[in-house]
Amino acid sequence: MDVFEYFDLKKDTKSIYKYAPVYKSIIDTEEVIIKRTKEQTDRLANLLTWQQTIKGSGIETILPIAFKKKFYHSIGTENWVVYPFIKGNKYQANEEQIHGAGELLGRIHATSDSVFEHGFSWENYDGEFYDEVAEDIQIISKCYPTEFNSHEGQKLFRAIALEASKRFSNLARQELPTSDCTWDFKASNLVYQTNKPVLIDTDNAGKVPRIFDLSLALLLFHTCEDSAPNRVFTPEEWELFLSGYKKHIQMTEIEKESWQSMLLLVYADEVLWAINDLDEDESDRQKDFIRNLVTFNAHQYTI
Structure with a gap:
């Protein structure tokens, strides 16, 4: 059957x-x-x-x-x-929706850390992972030469290479707060009812360092959603999202110190795959979004 x-x-x-x-x-x-x-x-x-x-x-x-x-x-x-089936409106990237999404993620992270036994594991970041990162970067350099060789592109990939050479070991040693997370928090998994977001997909959930989940939201919130902008959050939009998040979460000093390294790790882990996995028949909006990721300026985004 x-x-x-x-x-x-x-x-x-x-x-x-x-x-x-x-x-x-x-x-x-x-x-x-x-x-x-x-x-x-x-x-x-x-x-x-x-x-x-x-x-x-x-x-x-x-x-x-x-x-x-x-x-x-x-x-x-x-x-x-x-x-x-949840009826409502698609994400349109207005200020209330962005702030509401950040607040929803903060409420999720604040709710529990005791249900899942599976989730994020540092054991996944082994030698094979770093070999794949190097290979992915080589492919991107050939597929997106203009973006890759731009000022921002060079800064981004040099930073990733530097962190990868240290095997992100400083992160693995930190006592980063974890939470039960959706592990897939993005606009396409939300439906808005009077600008209030309803979470409609939780199937990828697990226990994750919450700044990993927060980094993932920053980088890929606009992916695969045709009504979203064809780019990552602007720094101003990120501050709006973060202000909603911080209504429920107080970031620790360790999280603040680890943020930039974690952002690069999530980029290496999740974004490189998304860039190289792009299909030819994807929408122009999604192609523009992926191209925008190649010039992501991590230092413009703080917590």
Whole structure:
């Protein structure tokens, strides 16, 4: 039995999301979203607990809908979940939306740090990782020569190479506060209701250093969202986002001291992959966004 038969979907039903199978349907007159979720079955119970935890704290988010008396469904080698379809508006990058998004992330980071047993691990940053970083930078230098060789591009990639040569060892030794995070906080995972954001995708969640999650939001908040600007936050927009975040989180001195190194690590870990994974058939907006990332000036963004 495949997912179409299991959920009584028409075989020609198309995914509403380009990067993963996500189907809109109707179950018992209710509009729903059916999507593939975490592969590891043992992590799904923790995910549900975390969703209930943040929902119980007043955070606007989704909870799975029971279908066939189950919240998660193993179909073949995959796991699937049913969520309610949340109506609202797309992100338009106005000041209230940006501040609200920052505040939502701060509330999430402040809610809990006790549910997930899996998540971020320094063991992933081994010699193979740094070899891949060097290879990715070589590819980018050839694919984006103008941006790469610009003043900002040279500064960025020299900084990454310097940090990589030290293996980011100073970060690994720091006692960085962790939190249960979405690990994927971006505009395309939010729906706005009167400019208040509702979190509609939590399936990537895990335990992460919160400045890693914050760095990820800075760098990739505008990715894959056609209504978002074709660039990263401006420094002024970042300050607006951060002011919302800081309503709920007080940054530690260790986080402040580690911020620039963490920002470069997240760039090396997440952004280099996004740049090199860009498909030819991506929208012009997404291509412009990726090109903008190649000239990212990390020193313009502080916490």
